[in-house]
Amino acid sequence: MKKICVVLPTYNERENIETILGKIFINVVGATVLVVDDNSPDGTGVAVEGLRKKYPNLFLLKRKGKEGLGKAYTEAFLHVLQKMDQEWVLMMDADLSHNPEHIPEMLKKTMSASVVVGSRYVDGGKTVGWELWRRVLSRGGNIYARIVTGLPVRDLTGGFNLMHRDVLGKIDFSDFDASGYAFIMELKSKLHKAGAKFAEVPITFRNRTGGESKISSHIISEGVVAPWRIRFKGKC
Ligand SMILES: Nc1nc2c(ncn2[C@@H]2O[C@H](COP(=O)(O)OP(=O)(O)OP(=O)(O)O)[C@@H](O)[C@H]2O)c(=O)[nH]1
Numbered sequence: 001m002k003k004i005c006v007v008l009p010t011y012n013e014r015e016n017i018e019t020i021l022g023k024i025f026i027n028v029v030g031a032t033v034l035v036v037d038d039n040s041p042d043g044t045g046v047a048v049e050g051l052r053k054k055y056p057n058l059f060l061l062k063r064k065g066k067e068g069l070g071k072a073y074t075e076a077f078l079h080v081l082q083k084m085d086q087e088w089v090l091m092m093d094a095d096l097s098h099n100p101e102h103i104p105e106m107l108k109k110t111m112s113a114s115v116v117v118g119s120r121y122v123d124g125g126k127t128v129g130w131e132l133w134r135r136v137l138s139r140g141g142n143i144y145a146r147i148v149t150g151l152p153v154r155d156l157t158g159g160f161n162l163m164h165r166d167v168l169g170k171i172d173f174s175d176f177d178a179s180g181y182a183f184i185m186e187l188k189s190k191l192h193k194a195g196a197k198f199a200e201v202p203i204t205f206r207n208r209t210g211g212e213s214k215i216s217s218h219i220i221s222e223g224v225v226a227p228w229r230i231r232f233k234g235k236c
Pocket residue numbers: 008009010011012013036037038066067068069072092093094095097207208212213214215
């Protein structure tokens with residue numbers, strides 16, 4: 001069995017955290033989960049601490065305050081690389097948009113890839129429950145980003161990704177420009193430059209039903225500029 005650490009960033013996910021953890025541990029026998037929480041005012045961190053009695057393979061990385069998804073992931077990835085020994089690292093949202101039932105299919109693809117993207121934009125992939133403006137923004141943004149960056153991935157902004165620790169370990173985490181969705185795009189670009197072999201597995205992404213959205217105009221505008229930064233980084 002492949003050893004896997006699921007990294008789960010949380011900010012105010014108290015409504016979702018117990019459900020998502022239960023689903024992960026049922027679908028991926030032997031998984032370790034590292035929750036990285038930015039001191040959520042709704043007590044998500046406290047809830048995770050309580051659940052550690054039930055789940056011995058559950059760990060919590062506590063951060064001082066909300067600094068964005070990119071910073072939380074960076075700290076968690078470095079923690080896994082320096083202090084944990086799982087071979088595969090999975091990043092996913094805690095709001096039930098990413099279904100843990102897809103993880104076994106993603107694990108199968110690791111036979112031939114070092115990064116497996118849970119993808120809304122390959123045959124069989126879909127998004128359920130989003131308003132038209134978010135569907136257009138995401139689909140259009142992904143086409144735009146792929147054309148500008150030239151990266152061979154259809155879901156560049158998707159946050160459901162399984163990565164081998166060796167390729168993750170080649171990345172310079174001190175050199176990221178982005179913090180929102182664009183962090184995920186920049187991560188995929190860096191993985192590509194580090195020689196990762198990508199595969200995409202179709203997923204159904206469901207809009208959150210519990211908790212609040214954290215999408216902001218800053219996150220959207222960062223996503224417009226990021227593909228150009230990625231394209232020209234190191235070239236001028
Ligand atoms: N630790 C940490 N987690 C965050 C932060 N911002 C978002 N998250 C978590 O990252 C995941 C993705 O964020 P979401 O708010 O779901 O973003 P989204 O899926 O683009 O948008 P909505 O589902 O509409 O909210 C969720 O598990 C969030 O709780 C942050 O600043 N710090």
